[in-house]
Amino acid sequence: MSLKAELTQAMKDAMRAQDKARLGTVRLMLSEIKRVEVDERIEVSDERILALLDKMQKQRRDSIAQFSAAGRQDLVDIEEAELEVISQFLPAPLSEAELQAMVQSAVAETGAQSMADMGKVMAILKPQVQGRADMTVVSKLVKACMG
Template sequence: MSDLKATITEQMKDAMRAKDKARLGTIRLILAELKRIEVDERIELDDARVLTVLDKMVKQRRDSITQYEAAERPELAEKEQQELEVIKTFLPQPLSDAEITQIIDDAIAESGASSMQDMGKVMAIVKPQVQGRADMGKISGLVKQKL
């Protein structure tokens, strides 16, 4: 079992002991998604893949919050926001703007990218370094600016 998955499981037990229903529900959602992927693909997830799943769940929550706020459903947006905060606790420390810029600059130099056609090469280098630590949409926009 990956270290991150073990941590999530331990947090579930802590939430049960504390009778924190909201946190427990979100952690169970995370573990259910991880288990679904393991069963579907017949693999054991490593930390990198768990981070990818958590990143996807964060993105889904942000999209839902935007849609609920547009539909004037603040109670549903609040529930999604609470889930988002719980999921974020399992992600590594977010990168600062300076760190993100440095990673992108290094990737451009390493790949020898000179135009938008080289964006895939740059993103392939950048993505593993920032996975779970920065919004990939923001990263993509910054790479486009630099190229």
């Protein structure tokens, strides 16, 4: 089943269960997918959906940090609930060891010698870790491996 079909089914299940919080978050995800499809006049692939969900997850993390700093626990709770629902549709996160191994493999594969070659390494890693790891963490690991 495609990710879009999975999200549509999750929306129907949330409607039946009258789970308003989950329903709202699933609808947010579907509307973001629909927005991209309409704007770009394309059928969105599962890879692109993962990228969109990853972006939404990052936005929620940023919001949580900002709301926490402002002392708005009510808004933090809402964002955390949305983050939980979004993460259910993403693949399992990579462990630190798996990520380290992937970075070392990509550095060896590209023959990267300096920070100037970082783009080549990141180009290989990005599709492999999309939705499974935070790209800022990946970037730090690449810098540490090359530094």
